[in-house]
Amino acid sequence: MKSQLIKGKNIVKDDWVTSELAKVEEIVKMQAGKVVAFKLSGEDYPANEQVKESIFPDTGKVLLPLKVFIHHQEKLKERLANGEIGIWFSTHEEIHKFIEAIGDLNNFPLIAIHVEKFADGRIFSIGSQLRNKYNFKNELRAFGDVLRDQIFFLKRSGFNSYLIRKDRDATDAIKGLDDFSDPYQGASDILEPVWKRNKR
Amino acid sequence: MYKYDQIDQKIVNERVDQYQNQLNRYLNKELSDEEFRPLRLQNGLYIQRHAPMLRVAIPYGLLSSKQLNKLANISDKYDRGYGHFSTRQNIQFNWPKLEDTPDILRELAEVEMHAIQTSGNCIRNITTDQFAGVTDDEIIDPRHIAEIIRQWSTFHPEFALLPRKFKIAITGSTKDRALVQCHDIGLEFFTNTNNKMSIKVWVGGGLGRTPIIGSVIKNELEWEHILTYCEAILRVYNLYGRRDNMYKARIKILVKSLGIEAFKKLVEDEWKYIKNGPNTINAEELSRVKKYFSEPNYKKNIKNNLKDYDPNKAFSQWLSRATNSHKKTGYRAVTFSLKETGCAPGDASSTQMKAVSKLADEYSFGEIRVSHEQNLILADVQEDKLYELWIKAKEHHLVTPNIGLLTDIICCPGGDFCSLANAKSIPIAQSIQDLFDDMDYLHDIGDLNLNISGCMNACGHHHVGHIGILGVDKDGSEWYQVTLGGNQGNFASIGKVIGPSFSAEQMPSIVKKIIEVYLNNRQKEEIFIDCVSRIGLEPFKNYIYKDSEVSK
Numbered sequence: 001m002k003s004q005l006i007k008g009k010n011i012v013k014d015d016w017v018t019s020e021l022a023k024v025e026e027i028v029k030m031q032a033g034k035v036v037a038f039k040l041s042g043e044d045y046p047a048n049e050q051v052k053e054s055i056f057p058d059t060g061k062v063l064l065p066l067k068v069f070i071h072h073q074e075k076l077k078e079r080l081a082n083g084e085i086g087i088w089f090s091t092h093e094e095i096h097k098f099i100e101a102i103g104d105l106n107n108f109p110l111i112a113i114h115v116e117k118f119a120d121g122r123i124f125s126i127g128s129q130l131r132n133k134y135n136f137k138n139e140l141r142a143f144g145d146v147l148r149d150q151i152f153f154l155k156r157s158g159f160n161s162y163l164i165r166k167d168r169d170a171t172d173a174i175k176g177l178d179d180f181s182d183p184y185q186g187a188s189d190i191l192e193p194v195w196k197r198n199k200r
Numbered sequence: 201m202y203k204y205d206q207i208d209q210k211i212v213n214e215r216v217d218q219y220q221n222q223l224n225r226y227l228n229k230e231l232s233d234e235e236f237r238p239l240r241l242q243n244g245l246y247i248q249r250h251a252p253m254l255r256v257a258i259p260y261g262l263l264s265s266k267q268l269n270k271l272a273n274i275s276d277k278y279d280r281g282y283g284h285f286s287t288r289q290n291i292q293f294n295w296p297k298l299e300d301t302p303d304i305l306r307e308l309a310e311v312e313m314h315a316i317q318t319s320g321n322c323i324r325n326i327t328t329d330q331f332a333g334v335t336d337d338e339i340i341d342p343r344h345i346a347e348i349i350r351q352w353s354t355f356h357p358e359f360a361l362l363p364r365k366f367k368i369a370i371t372g373s374t375k376d377r378a379l380v381q382c383h384d385i386g387l388e389f390f391t392n393t394n395n396k397m398s399i400k401v402w403v404g405g406g407l408g409r410t411p412i413i414g415s416v417i418k419n420e421l422e423w424e425h426i427l428t429y430c431e432a433i434l435r436v437y438n439l440y441g442r443r444d445n446m447y448k449a450r451i452k453i454l455v456k457s458l459g460i461e462a463f464k465k466l467v468e469d470e471w472k473y474i475k476n477g478p479n480t481i482n483a484e485e486l487s488r489v490k491k492y493f494s495e496p497n498y499k500k501n502i503k504n505n506l507k508d509y510d511p512n513k514a515f516s517q518w519l520s521r522a523t524n525s526h527k528k529t530g531y532r533a534v535t536f537s538l539k540e541t542g543c544a545p546g547d548a549s550s551t552q553m554k555a556v557s558k559l560a561d562e563y564s565f566g567e568i569r570v571s572h573e574q575n576l577i578l579a580d581v582q583e584d585k586l587y588e589l590w591i592k593a594k595e596h597h598l599v600t601p602n603i604g605l606l607t608d609i610i611c612c613p614g615g616d617f618c619s620l621a622n623a624k625s626i627p628i629a630q631s632i633q634d635l636f637d638d639m640d641y642l643h644d645i646g647d648l649n650l651n652i653s654g655c656m657n658a659c660g661h662h663h664v665g666h667i668g669i670l671g672v673d674k675d676g677s678e679w680y681q682v683t684l685g686g687n688q689g690n691f692a693s694i695g696k697v698i699g700p701s702f703s704a705e706q707m708p709s710i711v712k713k714i715i716e717v718y719l720n721n722r723q724k725e726e727i728f729i730d731c732v733s734r735i736g737l738e739p740f741k742n743y744i745y746k747d748s749e750v751s752k
Contacts, residue, residue, distance in 0.1 A: 119238050119321070121361025125438045128358050133473055149222065149239055156357030179218045182207055184351040185427075186478040187358065193478060194207055194351075195485040 004170045006151070007139070007161040009177060011170050014163070016086060016110060018063045018143070019056035021046050045093060063088050063112055070101050086110030088143070091122040095129070105136045112141040112163075118150065124157040131158035131188040148176040158188030201262050201567060202347045202492045204312045211354065212309045215316055219243050220302040227299075238361065244290075244318030245301060249619050254293045254301055255318040256308060260328040260346040260370075261289035261570040265557040268568050270311045272553035278304050283553065285538060285546045287610055287661055288367070289327050289570045290318055294617055316354055321362045323353035323434070328370045329377045330571035333493060334579045336527045340389040340397055342372035344490045345426060348481060352427050359434050363441035364449035366434065367406075374690075379572065381405045381414045381692040382664060384437075384451045385430060389423075397423040403433060403463070404455030407658035411694045412452045415460040417467065423486075427479040432471035436463070496565040502530030502582050509587055517639060518590060518601035523581075530583050534564075536576045536598035537608065541633040543597075544626045545611040546574030555596040563589050572661075573610055575603065606648045606715070607633045610661050614654030614671065615678070621654035623671025623678035628652055628707050635708040645715055648728040649688070664688040666729045667714060668695040669707065680707055684714070684740060685732045698741050713744050 005014040051067045062079075066089040069076065079085050086108050089095065105111065111130065115123045123142060130136040142154050143163035151162050155177055164170040186193040194200070204212070219239075226236040240247075244255035256271070263271075271291055275283045278300050284292045296304060308314055317324055326349050328342045329335065349368060353359070359366070371378040372389040380386025386402035399421045405414025421429055437451045440458075455463045509515065523532040536556060539545050548556075556576055560568045563585055564578035571577060576598075581589060593599050602608045609632065612618065614625025629652055636642055651665030655672075662668035668683035679701035686695030702710050717740050722731045732740075 118235060119361050120443065121321070121359070121363075122439055122443075124358040124360065125435045128435070133470075147235065149235075150361075153355075153357040153360045180211060180214050180355060182210060183357075184207075184211065184354055185356055187356075191478045195488070196478065196482075198207065200205055200207065200485075200488055 002170070004164045004166060004168075005161060006164065006170055006174055006177075009174060011174070016061045016063045017057055018088065018112070019054065019065065019068065021065050021068070022050050022053035022055070045090075060084065061086070063110060065089065066093060066095075066098060066102070070098060073102075080107055083109045086112065086139075088112035088114055088141075090114045090116065091120050091126060095126065095134070099134065105130070105134055106138060108138060110139045110141060111136060112143055113159075115142060115144040115146065118145045118147060120145075124153055127154065127157035127159050128188050148173040151176045152179040156183065156187040156189050201264060202259075202343075202489065208351075209309075209312070212312070212314045212316070215243075215314060215355075216302060216305045216309055219305060223298070223302060238320055241320035242317055242322055242360070243301075243305070243320075244315035245298075246319060247619070248294070249617055251295045252298050252301065253617070254296050254304060254315060255286065256291050256293070256313060256315050257318045257325045258289050258291060258313075258570050259350050260326055260332070260343055261330055261572075262343070263568040263570065264311075265560040265566040265568065267311045267313055268553050268557040268560070270307065270313070272550040272557065274304055274307060275550045275553070281550045282547055283550075284544070284613060285548060285570050285574045285576070287546075287572050287574060287612070287659060288325055289330075289572055290325055291570070292613070294613070319365075321364050321366075322360055323356060323362075323366045323368065326350050326353070326368050326370065327378055327383075327572060329373055330569045330573075330577050331377065331524060331533055331579065332372065332569075333495075334526050334528075334531070334533050335373055336525050337374040338372055338527065339374065339391060340372040341493060342370040342378075342387075342389055343493050344486060345387070345389075345423065346370050347489050347492075348485065349426070349430070352430075352479065356434075358431075359438060362434070362438055363443045364446065364451075366437070366451065368430070376689045376692075377571075379661075379664065379688050379692065382407055382411075382661075382688070383414065385433060386414055387426070392420055392422075399423060399426060401429065401433075404452040404460070405692075406450055406452045407661055407663045408450065409447055409656040409658075410450075410452065411658070411663040412456065413692050413694065414452075415455060417460065417464050424481045425475060427481060428474045428477055429467075429471055431474060431479065432467045435470050436466045440466070496580060498528050498531065498580070499582065500530075503584050504530060505584050506586065514599075514601065514639075515587065515590055517643060518599050519586065521601040521605065521643070522599065522603045523586065526580070528580075532581055532583055532586065534578045534581045534586070534589065535571070535603045536578070536593060537600040537602055538575050538598075539602055539608050539633070540597050540600045541607065541637050542630065544613075545609050545629050548576070552596050552598065555593070556598065559589060559593060573603075573608060575608070601639060602642060604647050604649070605642045606645055606650050606667075606711075607636050607642060608649075609633065610649070610651040610665065612653050612659035614652075614660075618654060618659075620657055621671060622656075622673035623654050623680065624704070625652045625654040625660060625669075625671055628669060628671075628680065628704060631704070631708045632711050635712060645719070646727050649686075650711070651686070661688070662686070663694045664692060665695065666732065667711065672701055674701065678704060680704065682710060682714075684737055685729070687729055696737060698737055699745055710744060714740055717743050 063086040141161040246253040279293045369378040369383040370387045388400040392398040401418040402414035403417040569577040609629045611629040615621040650667045652669040653660035653662040664686040670681045681701045683695030
């Protein structure tokens with residue numbers, strides 16, 4: 001099967017196994033058909049039981065849910081040092097609450113952000129914060145409802161890999177990276193605004 | 201005015217290509233309706249009652265004669281020969297064909313125009329004072345920073361899919377004509393004690409379903425930090441604004457639920473690490489942009505012959521209502537009313553647009569402004585040419601001397617066009633204009649803003665009208681709720697509902713009753729809004745609802 005992963009500007013094989021959270025009964029967070037998970041609600045996500053019950057492969061490169069990683073942190077030390085552990089979290093999870101618990105972000109060769117809906121633009125600010133506030137330097141991946149028309153903005157928000165939604169052509173999606181050649185504002189990929197880059 | 205360089209032009213051209221490709225993929229069923237929706241909205245394209253509606257950006261309300269002429273041609277070629285100027289200084293075409301929209305955008309790009317971010321959940325057109333640069337109460341010309349913010353916000357990657365739309369307004373005058381307190385971010389320029397250009401930053405204002413006057417988040421921000429500070433505000437909003445309920449998704453709800461102090465703390469925490477970062481504006485960029493707005497070649501010693509004219513009543517009424525004082529002696533800013541009785545407020549025919557374009561070339565250095573009151577302005581007219589201009593503009597029905605008066609109604613397209621509306625608004629405006637067609641009576645009533653919205657989204661700014669009319673749906677029929685005491689400007693306030701709603705037929709007579717109460721109660725020289733503030737709502741309610749069976 002053809003890979004759906006774009007890294008830089010190429011389609012590459014995904015050598016990471018993404019570990020999902022244990023399925024639990026959907027108790028909260030759905031309202032009028034939309035994911036609520038309103039960050040200011042103070043609710044824990046994912047729930048503790050869900051974290052405890054989540055399982056993942058014992059060997060190889062594995063992308064773990066953020067909270068699952070925190071839960072198993074002690075026993076994962078060696079694998080982390082071997083560069084086998086990446087973390088992922090959803091756009092409604094608040095990274096700043098866990099920064100202390102997870103230590104240096106640059107220990108992870110990969111951080112991935114899950115976006116449930118195309119229209120959820122929180123992912124851009126999360127990318128920007130990871131790059132500029134928390135100085136994360138390694139691979140930053142978007143996955144979930146990731147389509148051609150987001151990835152220019154994702155790139156500019158600090159992402160450098162994109163797992164395109166299964167039913168879409170990743171080769172077509174790559175073209176989205178070139179939608180604009182000389183953007184106005186400084187952002188995570190090109191730091192300087194256009195008037196500092198060029199003599200206008 | 202600002203002129204595109206190659207960089208600006210390329211971005212707009214690339215946008216047309218990108219949009220054309222998106223539309224093609226949609227037409228080829230490679231994009232679903234749901235997926236295409238945010239994409240088309242970010243390009244000002246709505247699917248409306250009769251046809252798509254295309255909203256074209258007029259950055260901070262400034263147009264060249266060439267651009268206005270192009271808009272007229274587009275309305276002839278792709279639409280029905282007219283356009284609607286909106287309350288956010290944009291223009292809307294109501295009848296284009298979906299498949300024509302890329303061609304329209306390509307034609308617009310030829311005259312440095314576009315429809316970028318005129319809708320959708322992103323940073324919208326930056327608006328400002330229609331008299332920017334010419335008004336005598338100006339402290340700082342807001343257009344320089346408006347243009348810099350326009351560029352910064354155009355395709356800002358982080359703020360392309362916000363919880364909801366985001367509107368920024370800027371004022372640089374003592375008198376606020378840009379409604380900065382009713383915007384997501386309002387910027388009020390002033391000169392600080394060190395004689396440096398500074399900004400008072402308002403946040404969380406807005407009309408719509410939950411009208412709220414903004415709060416001051418920063419009393420004094422030095423100008424070079426405006427982009428990074430806006431970035432911090434927007435990042436906090438993007439991350440924490442509600443996304444579960446579109447009616448609670450605006451920044452005003454977030455600011456209100458957190459409280460301004462807690463919100464400010466989050467913003468300051470974000471700002472800390474980007475302050476002085478790459479997007480900090482430097483003097484070089486400010487002066488580069490500034491030079492595009494340098495003064496035109498004003499004439500000196502213009503003979504003020506206004507008093508020589510036969511005080512032809514219509515002309516002198518127009519002079520007093522439709523012309524504004526100017527910073528240059530011998531000049532005035534002229535407002536052409538798009539509110540003639542019988543016309544939909546804010547609509548201009550292609551003939552009118554072409555005429556205004558030509559008049560701008562002849563009398564006002566080829567520039568036109570659009571006001572949020574939905575009128576067109578020639579900002580730099582010599583006083584000794586006013587009579588001549590009046591005669592010529594009269595032919596095109598542009599000189600109704602009702603600027604700032606009761607019939608200068610701000611009105612959204614309403615139920616005749618808009619699929620969001622609960623009720624029609626244009627016919628209400630017209631029936632009120634019909635009843636108050638006597639200019640002497642109107643001038644006697646004096647300054648009065650009457651604003652009409654066809655639904656709670658409040659595009660007609662009814663909350664801040666001295667008299668506000670809101671179309672509501674009750675059991676499937678259209679009713680109208682009336683508010684009094686709303687105000688825009690430095691003393692912005694939200695109007696209060698006077699009581700049960702009225703039918704469309706009743707509306708003109710209700711407005712007439714409101715005016716009667718005012719005329720019976722006003723003290724000499726007291727304008728309507730001041731009278732309402734002084735006597736309160738009771739006298740109005742008592743008089744209007746004395747035959748209470750009429751309302752619902």
